[in-house]
Amino acid sequence: MTAPIETTSASAEAQPEAVLAGAGRSQIEGRSLGQIAWTRFKRDKAAVAGGIVVVCLVLMAALAKPIQAVFDLDPNKFNQDLVDPALQAPKGPWGGMSWEHPLGVDPGFGRDLLARVIEGSWVSLLVAVGATLVSVLIGVILGVVAGYYGGWVDSVVSRLMDTFLAFPLLLFAISLSASVQDGFWGLTGLPLRIAVLIFVIGFFAWPYIGRIVRAQTMSLREREFVEASRSLGARGPFIIFRELMPNLVAPILVYATLLIPTNILFEAALSFLGVGIAPPQASWGGMLTDAADRYEADLQYMFVPGLAIFITVLAFNLLGDGLRDALDPRSK
Amino acid sequence: MALLSVDELTVTFGARGRESKAVDGVSFDVDQGQVVGLVGESGCGKSVTSLALMGLLPDKGVKLGGRADFDGNNLLTMSRRELRDMRGSQMAMIFQDPLSSLNPVVPIGIQVTEILQRHRGLKGEAARKEAAHLLDRVGIPDPARRLKEYPHQLSGGMRQRALIAMAVACAPRLLIADEPTTALDVTIQAQILELLKELVDEEGTALLMITHDLGVVAGLCDQVNVLYAGKVVESADRHELFAHPMHPYAHGLLESIPRLDAPRGEPLKPIRGSINDRIAWAEGCAFAPRCDYYTMECLTGTPALTEPAAAGHQVRCVNPVREPVEIATLDAGDATVTAHGGKNA
The missing domain is CATH 1.10.3720.10 (MetI-like)
Incomplete structure (x- = not known):
């Protein structure tokens, strides 16, 4: 477990006399359990990456309607012109990817x-x-x-x-x-x-x-x-x-x-x-x-x-x- | 009338047929402003006695007997609710290990203010102020800052001080201290004992001190009860006990204390065997198998408590020891704690 009290590097490098005299003393302070956990969490790169993705996902989910409105993305708008009726597949390569539809369209109705x-x-x-x-x-x-x-x-x-x-x-x-x-x-x-x-x-x-x-x-x-x-x-x-x-x-x-x-x-x-x-x-x-x-x-x-x-x-x-x-x- | 009067207290554990008596007819009184010691080695029933008085033993598998009158009311027959309302406000307890007795994830300040809120109805700023005052009272420097800290951020001595602050928060009339200094180092021990003494002197609190440490007894207790295998084997005031221990067990405990002025190379004098070598009290003196003085007479039923020498000095022994122990460094008259630990300390 991380020590709950941490001296800053400044006081660790200080001369013994200075430490004895109390220099750098104000830099020693207790940390709450939450702070300790946060310090440890920050060191874990994978967890931080996961956390960032989770935050983005939550934002995306919470702001789904505004995002769709701003970028003019309608999940239920049919684009039959983008679908090849014979093949039952989107026209064009990669499932119909285009600037207009970055992830392509669905093969049945051409929805974005x-x-x-x-x-x-x-x-x-x-x-x-x-x-x-x-x-x-x-x-x-x-x-x-x-x-x-x-x-x-x-x-x-x-x-x-x-x-x-x-x-x-x-x-x-x-x-x-x-x-x-x-x-x-x-x-x-x-x-x-x-x-x-x-x-x-x-x-x-x-x-x-x-x-x-x-x-x-x-x-x-x-x-x-x-x-x-x-x-x-x-x-x-x-x-x-x-x-x-x-x-x-x-x-x-x-x-x-x-x-x-x-x-x-x-x-x-x-x-x-x-x-x-x-x-x-x-x-x-x-x-x-x-x-x-x-x-x-x-x-x-x-x-x-x-x-x-x-x-x-x-x-x-x-x-x-x-x-x-x-x-x-x-x-x- | 004493504040706490324990009469023939027995505590029996276990189911029918496989019962074991942890406390077997213990009697003692504690007056207001008095410090009474319960001394003995591990397993002699000290802690069980204190838990029984506090009503903290589990309901199942435990049988209580005798009386324990606190201010005239028998603690042993009180309902759980009555006992709960007594705890904290009328009587409180200090435990052995201050780190494990504090909630590790709750700041000290909250733990103290919660007690003030529960028993004294203090809230918010008033409770916080009183908590800071209490920490200051038990000698914790910079109390306002300490209130925000967690138990692991305090030193061992400060944690025990915080626990004492919580115990005395509502000015209880009886304080039970169960080996309060065992987990602390010697210099801190002395400070904590000093603090307890101060509280007793200033507030008139009655203190029941449970310890295996004769140094603590010498420094603090007015009256001492030596326990062995669930029974009081010797009861005397501090001066009398240290000057003339009469039960071979008490005598052996005092003799086993290492002495600074003993000749170099002189071996320590332990009591042989362990508490497991006892016989049942019904058959005779439980201490007989370990005793240097025992005779066949010791094996004829439980010895009675008698006063063979001085009045008020009770001994449960048929052959009381008459020779005093040479204790140069452990002078019962002066309150400084010089010796530390008896047998099994």
Whole structure:
């Protein structure tokens, strides 16, 4: 672990007398845990790169509509003149790449792929982040309660986790998506699809983080500072929220960051299977389905959503690994 | 009436049939402004006694017996809620290892102000001011800056001071210190003991000092109880105990302290064996297997606590030692701590 107190190089090079006299003393200062983690994170080039890509992706997703408006990119505008009806493929080389359509157009309707990738990014990230929040919320609450109180509470929660882990998630997702009618929860169309995806993915991923939090809580609960806090009259909820939670922030943050790419992949898989986001709304998984049907005519189409998913997942994983290394006090 | 009056306290661990008595009928009193020591080697029941008094032992697998009256109310029969409200405001505890007793990821200031908020209802700026005042009170320099720091940024001595500040934040009437100086180096030990003494003298707090360090006892305690295998084997005031230890165990503990003025090359005098070599109290004196003075008489049931010499000097032994220990450097009369550590220190 990095020493929490660091002298600047100036005082290290100073003459012994000067150091004894207190020169450079003001340059010694304590650093908070956050500062230490940040210093360590900055040294990890891969994690910083991942972080930058993640920030760009989030900006792209959040500003999708303004970007499309400014650059005149309409994800649902048909350009039949750019498609060769006989071949069912875009006219021109490289899937119809041009200055007007930098990533080409789709082989069926000639829709601009850059616009559709941008459009798909907010759907993917919204579903992934939303599902992650849901599972983190459920997992942390149940995990902490099970770990702290133990006994029958722990038994019930643990068996619940086992049940959820044994559940055939994909089948459930497919049947739920198929059976949910418009108007459910007062939602229709795209918002309903997104809500269903967030619910399905988030509701079934919580046992993973729940187990991690439960195990951490069980080991923290036995630590002496918890007993010391109890010896000063602290109550259960106080110990959970003020003593245990601050110690759980790091593992929760790391796990959540690593859960997001998993959820992006899952959303893509569900959309690929046709039970996620419904066309004509652009989504990365949906574009892959589309491309898989036409790979003989237009192989290039497949790479656009594929690379988008690949880069996003890789960036989040790098960021998560970097965060874990930076926040774990045992690592260098 | 003493502030804390412990009468025949027993603590039994384990399920029926495989029970083990960690504390076996311990009695002692602690008055306001008095420092009472519980002395003994590892495993003799010191810490279990303190945890039982604080109500910090788990519910399952633990049986408590006897009485422990705090201001007239029996701590052992109080509900969890009543006990919780007592802790921190009426009685508080200082633990052995200051680093592990502080939450590593919460700044000191927040840990102190939370206690002030819980028991005294102080909030915001008032709580922060009081916290700074408390740190100043326990001798932490530049308290305003220290409040923002994390436990790992403080030195060992400062951490223990911070813990003491938290313990005395609500002016508890009873303070239990469970080996508060064990994890600290010798110079810091002396400072911490000085601080505790000051708090007792100025606030009139009762202090129950749990230690295996006879140097601490000599420097701080008014009344001393020597524990062995869950029972008090000798109880006397400090001067009496150091001048005339009568139980062979207490005698052996004092003799085993290395002396600066001993002739060079003279071997140390340990007590042979370990606490695992005991016999059950029901069969006789638990210390008999390690004792140099034992006779067959020692193996006929639990010896009673008697006062064979001076009044108030109780000994649980059928053959009390009559010869005094030569302790030149450990003068019980003057409070300086010169010897450090007894057996198993």
